[in-house]
Amino acid sequence: MRTGWNFTGLLALVSLLALQEPTEAMRMRGESLPGVANVNRHRSSEEVAGPQGRVAGGSTATEGSWPWIVSIQNVYSYHVCGGVIIDKRYVVTAASCVAGLRARNLLVVTGTSDWWDLYALYYTVSQIHVHCNFDKPLYHNDIALLYLSEDIVFDDVTKNITLADIDELQVGDKLTFAGWGSTEAQGTFGRYLQESSGTYLPLDECRNILENDDDVDLGHVCVQMEAGKGACHGDTGGPLIDEQQRLVGIGNWGVPCGRGYPDMYARAAFYNDWIRTTMNGCKIA
Numbered sequence: 001m002r003t004g005w006n007f008t009g010l011l012a013l014v015s016l017l018a019l020q021e022p023t024e025a026m027r028m029r030g031e032s033l034p035g036v037a038n039v040n041r042h043r044s045s046e047e048v049a050g051p052q053g054r055v056a057g058g059s060t061a062t063e064g065s066w067p068w069i070v071s072i073q074n075v076y077s078y079h080v081c082g083g084v085i086i087d088k089r090y091v092v093t094a095a096s097c098v099a100g101l102r103a104r105n106l107l108v109v110t111g112t113s114d115w116w117d118l119y120a121l122y123y124t125v126s127q128i129h130v131h132c133n134f135d136k137p138l139y140h141n142d143i144a145l146l147y148l149s150e151d152i153v154f155d156d157v158t159k160n161i162t163l164a165d166i167d168e169l170q171v172g173d174k175l176t177f178a179g180w181g182s183t184e185a186q187g188t189f190g191r192y193l194q195e196s197s198g199t200y201l202p203l204d205e206c207r208n209i210l211e212n213d214d215d216v217d218l219g220h221v222c223v224q225m226e227a228g229k230g231a232c233h234g235d236t237g238g239p240l241i242d243e244q245q246r247l248v249g250i251g252n253w254g255v256p257c258g259r260g261y262p263d264m265y266a267r268a269a270f271y272n273d274w275i276r277t278t279m280n281g282c283k284i285a
Helices: 007-015 034-038 203-210 269-281
Strands: 068-076 079-087 090-093 106-111 122-128 144-148 175-178 195-202 220-224 239-240 246-252 263-267
Touching: 034 079, 068 090, 079 246, 090 246, 106 144, 144 269, 175 220, 175 246, 195 203, 203 220, 220 246, 263 269
Parallel strands: none
Antiparallel strands: 068 079, 068 106, 079 090, 090 144, 106 122, 122 144, 175 195, 175 239, 195 220, 220 263, 239 246, 246 263
16 A cells, blocks of 8 residues: 555654664664564654664765655654665665564555655565575575566656676776665664765685675675775665666675775676566565
């Protein structure tokens, strides 16, 4: 069911229910799954922050400049994770955002840079498809598809993104991501969409910087950020795009937040076959 007014969100806003413990979502190494950590969180007056930077070191995105991004929210209209529209019925996100959750407990909010926007269109989720090898091994195959209960209405501020079919990333390529995450580890989410850019880092160099070989493989895109910039809690599942505005990655995991370490994204080109096979196998006549 879709509407321009989310009554559940309004009731939650009016009631100003107390905030629980700080949220745990960009998935940082060693922390719990962001979807599970945020499934019961409510809106509160503390989240009505202005458009100050929230992605660590980021800047406020122009309205409509990310028409394919969505805010995945719980039934209390609280932002859980980012997601990306790839089809009129499908949103791709991180498996860590939705693993262990029921489809009926999720909402997908489109066409706005303000996740608090009570007039934004939202959609219920019919099915959740988590990669069968998610977290096998840990931090690998962190990708999922949400099948919505009805078609997304496309317009100037709501569109599907093009997936990068062929992995043509070169050392130093500029890559940009966006999200509603916090500015610091365990901070509160921002209200307005933030964006920031880094450069593509080859996997071998990425492993050396992280001093880790196990958590980075061909299914990852590694993005080097300047110190003080980077993905943070709340940015999991969001889009990483190249300069042609194609989807090259989905927010996966990182080292808390903006400390100059690379951020990790699930590599879209690596999972193209899984995405297409899942979509084709799940179509309802």
